[in-house]
Amino acid sequence: MRAAIVGGGVIGGGWAARFAVMGWEVRVFDPAPDAEARLSPIMEAAARALPMLYEAPMPEPGAVSYHADLAEAVEGADWVQESVPERLDLKQAVWREILDAAPRGAMLGSSTSGFRPGELQEGMGSEGRILVAHPFNPVYLLPLVELVGSAKTDAGLLEKASEILTGIGMYPLRVRAEIDAHIADRLLEAVWREALWLVRDGIATTAEIDDAIRMGFGLRWAQMGLFETYRLGGGEAGMRHFLKQFGPCLQLPWTRLTEVPDFDDALVETIAAQSDAQSGGVTIPQLARRRDDNLVAILRALKMQGNAAGAVLRDHDATLRGRLDETLPMVTVRRVVPADWTDTNGHMNEGRYGQIFSDAAEEFMHHVGADAAYIAAGHSYFTAETTIRYLAETLAGERVRVETRVTLGEGRKLRLVHEMRGEADGTLRAGCDQFLLHVSLDTRRSCPPLPAVAAEVERIARLHAGETPVQG
Known part of the structure; x- marks a missing residue:
């Protein structure tokens, strides 16, 4: 295209x-x-x-x-x-x-x-x-x-x-x-116009107005919008109660929405000076990087909950998945390390290594038929033990892959050995030995997998037999 x-x-x-x-x-x-x-x-x-x-x-x-x-x-x-x-x-x-x-x-x-x-x-x-x-x-x-x-x-x-x-x-x-x-810019214009008056009349600075948005209703709007937020404001009685309680306020002179301040040099200079002070000397590229990292974290958080823009991202993510290649190396994860996966040292947090290897196991489970429908029917694999070795740093923005080998696949037992490597040079960053047991979600106890899943696991285990994983 x-x-x-x-x-x-x-x-x-x-x-x-x-x-x-x-x-x-x-x-x-x-x-x-x-x-x-x-x-x-x-x-x-x-x-x-x-x-x-x-x-x-x-x-x-x-x-x-x-x-x-x-x-x-x-x-x-x-x-x-x-x-x-x-x-x-x-x-x-x-x-x-x-x-x-x-x-x-x-x-x-x-x-x-x-x-x-x-x-x-x-x-x-x-x-x-x-x-x-x-x-x-x-x-x-x-x-x-x-x-x-x-x-x-x-x-x-x-x-x-x-x-x-x-x-x-x-x-x-x-x-x-x-x-x-259209729609969004008309809403933005209304907020912008009122903000200009607040600055013009000395009621608030540019920083104070931005704080009012980003610390409060802006976060609500990011995941719920305007009307659903107000619906919650009505409590159990919902929107009707909210409108009854706050609707009359629309008749009060709270805003100067229908008026436009003179966009003269004095107002321009006031806003520009306050915005300069607000930025604290941070450059435009630095602000853009900060914005991008914040948006990534917010959108990923919304994605985990399946709400608002996160639901769009989750659904689109699903369309990019394909069937795994079972030959070795069997790549179960190929991704970019997000900014919110790093710690105070600036590299990938050890907990996220657990997550990426867990994601690799889930991709394998999905591949053999232990997918969402299988889990909904009351069956799954639980991790019983993991051993992770951290071998090299991994930074935000780096592209990595996880290669997975099945070293045991019989009955209720499944053992996966994962290697996380840098996508560009293939360097080994971490290794994980993961032992899982098949369980019934009804009893929460170990039990044999259903025949179709058991057959797939055993087949891939035979395919991988004799391959010795390298872990540094």
């Missing part, structure tokens, strides 16, 4: 990075001679951070090329994403060029944060082909993309766009009707 990215700014670069990490060939159109140099940090950040969200092996990254000719960039593209500056005349001019050169069957998306698709299509006879696909920065980590069609847009086109975006791990939110600034 090939994606063409028209415009190499922060958003265009984020799109390029998201597509490339997910295995698409990417062609970037940006006539500036420094386009590749500007986008390289974004591509590197995405290659580091996005795979940390996944337990499954990632696709091979797609090739990225840079082009000064738009027609060359969009040639053969399956998806064209326009991300040029927010000027309607400029966007329309670019879209005329795209429509002249892009394949007829290509999906056409605009990253516009404010314009309606009908405005982009005006006078082009594009028959509703141009869609709004509005993402959020960083595009390579945040899943939301607002998907908007015009009155001319066929529903099948929106459905196809949704499938493609879901396939690269995003969450397409279908906006029901065209409206300026």
Whole structure:
């Protein structure tokens, strides 16, 4: 699959990075001679951070090329994403060029944060082909993309766009009707406008406003949104009680939402100075790295619970899994070490070695048929004993694999020997000898596995017989 990215700014670069990490060939159109140099940090950040969200092996990254000719960039593209500056005349001019050169069957998306698709299509006879696909920065980590069609847009086109975006791990939110600034930016604009007044009137500083969001309702919004949060605010009686109790407050002059402060030099300087002080001298790349690591940790935490954006990530992770190759070395895990797996020494915490070897055992169990359905039916394997040897440091962002050998597979007994190696050089980082017993989840006691699982375990044990694992 090939994606063409028209415009190499922060958003265009984020799109390029998201597509490339997910295995698409990417062609970037940006006539500036420094386009590749500007986008390289974004591509590197995405290659580091996005795979940390996944337990499954990632696709091979797609090739990225840079082009000064738009027609060359969009040639053969399956998806064209326009991300040029927010000027309607400029966007329309670019879209005329795209429509002249892009394949007829290509999906056409605009990253516009404010314009309606009908405005982009005006006078082009594009028959509703141009869609709004509005993402959020960083595009390579945040899943939301607002998907908007015009009155001319066929529903099948929106459905196809949704499938493609879901396939690269995003969450397409279908906006029901065209409206300026779609949904999310209208909400953000309301909060931004009120924040400007709070700063302008000396009520709060930029740091205090950010603290009010990130220490409180921002965390709630991250996993539950607005309305479900307020539903909980009503207690057992739910939303009705909340509305009855707090609805009248809407008549109180709590905000200046309908007014806009004069965006004069004094206000700009006040906000800029406070923001400089708030950052404490931390550079933009340092802030971006901090943001990425925080988002990885939050999204992974939500993934463990299967909630909100974590559910999207969990479901997409499952689509990347494939059947294991039983020949030696039998690779059961291939992944990037997440930032939240490290300790105060800056390397992988010893508890996470236990987790990665546990994950390897679970992948093996799934392979032999002891999967979620098997467990739901009341059967599983429990680890009875492990011995782990820590042989070399492993750092966040490193790619590793676990190779697994079956050294015992008979009756209720299963013994797995794992080796964790660096993906790049094959160096042995840790070894694990894991002994498991099959159990009944009804009695919580050991029992023989069901015949189909027992046969698979024994078959692979015979296949691996005579292989002596190396553990340093």
